[in-house]
Amino acid sequence: MRINTLQKPTWNALKINDAVVEESVILNGSGRSVVEKIPAGVIIGNESCKDCGGCDLKDAVDIRSIRCGMGEEADSFFARSSADVLMVHARKDRQVAEPVNIRYLMENGDSNADRVEILAEEGSAITVIMDYSSTKKDAKGFFGVQTKVRVSKNARVHLVKVNLLGLSYLCLDDIGVTVEDGGSFDLTQMCLGGGRNYIGVAADLAGYKASFNGDMGYLCLGKQELDMNYHIAHHGRKTGSELQVKGALRDEARKNFRGTIDLIHGARGASGNELEDVLLLSEGVVNKTLPVILCDEEDVEGTHGASIGRLSSDILFYMQSRGLSKQEAELLMTKAKLNYVRNLIKDEHTHGRIQYYMEEAFR
């Protein structure tokens, strides 16, 4: 299966135009998912939307057509592999303070693919935390989830994704979102677990002043691999996007980052910015970065920046002058990067689980 394909490719020899995942995973449907909290104003439904009193089927169909970051082959994989869809609806004008927690417990040998659809109706606000974890650190298996989100007019969705899977897990995390007039979509991701992780994010800023704000934190140790593809399409006027990706690679870890800001004709006044900050901690790491800006409109602004490498000599000197060793300084800075993203998650329980996982990882 070919996924995370760049819209505008570059030299094939760089091996970054896409990623290939073998589709030979045997889905046994095992693994446990739990919706832990259902706050007032939120409806949890299934694919047929029968239990959903807050919207009609038309809305569900609209969500189904949303394009995701991994592309068409992943789309058909999830359609084939996942029998049902978990639907989360925030009703019109309801400002839901408590997050909806969807937890997936994936143990050794589990293999499952799931689909989630989130609809925030006009004027609503909702936070959804999706947390994938394994009890054993070396658990092996497959977990895939496709998440489609529709942010209606003046609605706000904060989607949190936390990957704490076992280190021999293959994980596909495919996300698609469309944002209407005045809507905003915040995406906070922490990828700490899993052996081979693939993340695809496609955001369509369709409406006037629609916005996307993404923060991604990752830590890749040992032989962990992470492959990311972000595509943020600015269709609407005065749309805005910010994407920050921060992380560290150690041992023989490998990471690919593709980030595309697509300023489409007609998106006058749009602004897109992306920033990547990578700390390289070992000789054997491989880091590939491809921040792309596609610009088909004059009255726009697009920027990207990247900082890749070791800890800067200034910071290292400062820390060593205060008694820290090089390793301690690197650990501190790695935690600082990840904590920046972790602190955007306003849920104490999730905080604690991330903290515990990080302490274990650095032990």
Add this chain to the structure above:
Amino acid sequence: MDRERSEVNDIDRSLYDFRYEEKEGEFYRVKEGLTPDIVTEISKEKHDPDWMLDFRLKSLQIYNDLKVPDWGPDISGLNMDDIVTYVRHKTGMQATWEDVPEDIKNTFERLGIPEAERTSLAGVGAQYDSELVYHNVREEVLEQGVIYTDMESALTGEYADMVREHFMKLVPPTDHKFAALHGAVWSGGSFVYVPPGVKVDIPLQSYFRLNAAGAGQFEHTLIIVSEDADLHFIEGCSAPKYNVANLHAGCVELFVGKNARLRYSTIENWSKNMYNLNTKRAICEEGATMEWVSGSFGSHVSYLYPMTILKGNDSHCEFTGITFAGAGQNLDTGAKIVHTGERTSSFINTKSISKSGGESTFRSALTIKEKAKDAKASVSCASLMLDDISRSDTIPAMDIRTNEADVGHEAKIGRISDDAVFYLMSRGISEEDAKAMIVSGFADNVSKELPLEYAVEMNNLIQLEMKGAIG
């Protein structure tokens, strides 16, 4: 008061877009297309040594086996069956301008080449279609031991072994389809050898003019700058516009020795029917410095990414480039840098301007290999959109394979700032002058790196045309 609309015109190519009709029997040309017979005919016509004929035929085989790139601008309008790969004036190369055929001499005089030679160059090579028609180098430069000659002479003369040792070793025919094409049908170009410790104070220049309709130009430039030597080489190119596709698939190979320095400057102004599929590559030994200065203004489609391999420890590369894409142009330009030596450093700084439906793409690849400890690299690209029917993309890839490296990257796309125009207008500058000034300043990174005469030419390409067009 009505606010006047200001705009920046495309680059005026009338200076370059003139031609003299070929007279019957003046030129030798092969048939259109690409076959073993045609390749053999070119080789025979050029009096190639045997190994070169073998090399050409193997390259042709590789060309036939390789696919057209699937990641860049569309080149489906280029049909090799319609391209004449070798066109040569029958008089051959001359050592004085007086002996060059009248029409060809007039062409180069209109382009200012003889005058530049007299005033500011250490040597000149002038290529017309497939072969050089004039080559000369100053006596004092010859006395330093500098070799500057046409590739055909170099291939069979005193430096034949050196040429064979280096020819298409940096850019092998297997590199990509159009490198293979070059290997099969190359002709013309220059060979430069600068001995150890020799510093050539004023630049050498080669100028490539493609006059024939439906023809290709495949010149090969091979430069060897020895240890502690220093050279500035300038390359210029232009062509008149035709209604049929022309092709440029040249190849530049640069070998920069220990602690040597080479600056390679290009002002490219091909006509808008040209497919510019050129390959340039340099390799730097210990402590060497490679500097690229590149201005891309012409051609219908360009694939142009000069590559530098920083092989030696402490070697350094700077790439400074500007691309101006106007109506009917799709210019895909950028640079590639590979760090393999320790403490190597590189800096890419590019600007691009898109106008009147033109498409510009900045594409780069920065690779830092495992052994490149303490490497430092920076990539900076900025793009200016001058209207809402044009397009500008940036695709900078970075592949980092050591933790002991520092890599920075920044890019920006936008239009002329209203604030900057307002600021200048508030100081009494008209809107048209303000915008012209801003665009000119935007291109400053390249013009300030060129010798004065060439900076003036480049500014003529941009600024003078803008002046009359705004308002």
